[in-house]
Each structure stands twice: as structure tokens, then as C-alpha cells.
Amino acid sequence: MTWSSGDPPHDCHLSVSLSDERRARLVERALAVEVGEIDDARSSATVAREADTVSVHVAAADLVALRAGVNTWTRFLDTAEQMLAVADDA
Template sequence: MTDCDHGTLLSFEYPDERRARIIADALAPEVGELDESRSSATVERDGSVVRVRVTATDLVALRAGINSWSRLVTVAEGVSRDR
């Protein structure tokens, strides 16, 4: 994607590195799968913090991307509690 004028960084801190790794690993396969011509995202982990950077060409696409990735994180957190 090119010409990304809008973006945000979502940061999620977990009690330990193990939980953050589980969350990041669960999100990793979705990177690129949800991308479209107007938005994209990356996922990174630094210790116990998982960061999702969403970029978009317009604010509507940015909001949609934030909503999608926030839901994915919520699902990953719910699943990781069972581990």
C-alpha cells in the first residue's frame, strides 16, 4: 500500500513475556490477510508488549482497521487465557 496519510499504534501490555508471545503469535498469520488497498497493519512484540500499527489512506479505512485489529486482539486474549 502506498500514500498512507493516517495511522495509529495500538499497544497492549501483558503480565509476562510468555503471554505477549502467545498473543503476537496468534495475530501474526492475520498480517497481510486483512490488508486492502486502503489500509494495512503490522504486529511486533517487545518483551511483554505487543504493538499493532495500523496505517490507512483515509480516516474511514483507519477506523475500520482499528476496529478489526482490536477485535482480533480481544479474541487472542480470550484464547490465551485457556493456555
């Protein structure tokens, strides 16, 4: 995605620290498959990991698109963490 004036006018960084690097790697891999799949003309996202922390950067052309993107990626992060908890209980 390219923005008409260079950098996107709105962006948000989400990050979550997990209990260990293995869990962070699992969450990153689960989220990474969604990058590019839900991007549109108004917003995009990237996922990265450093040690036990997973980060999501959401960029958007307007605040409505930013809110929608942040809500989506927050749900993805929450779902991935819930699945880890379920796997721990199994």
C-alpha cells in the same frame, strides 16, 4: 502497500501489555498470521512485540479505512486475550 505521497496520511498504534513475555509471544504469533491477509488498497497493519508488550500499527489512506482497521485489530487483540484466559482456566 505503497502510498502515493510516502507515508500514509492516517495511522494508529495499538499496544497491550500482558502479564509476561510468554503470553505476549503467544498473542503476537496469533496475530501475525493475519498480517497481509486483510490488507487492501486503503489500509495495512503490522504486528510487533517487545518483551511483554504487543503492538499493532494500522495505517490507512482515509479515516473510514483507519476506523475499520483499528476495529478489526482491536477485536483480534481482545479475542487473543480471551483465548489465553480460557486456556488458563482449562
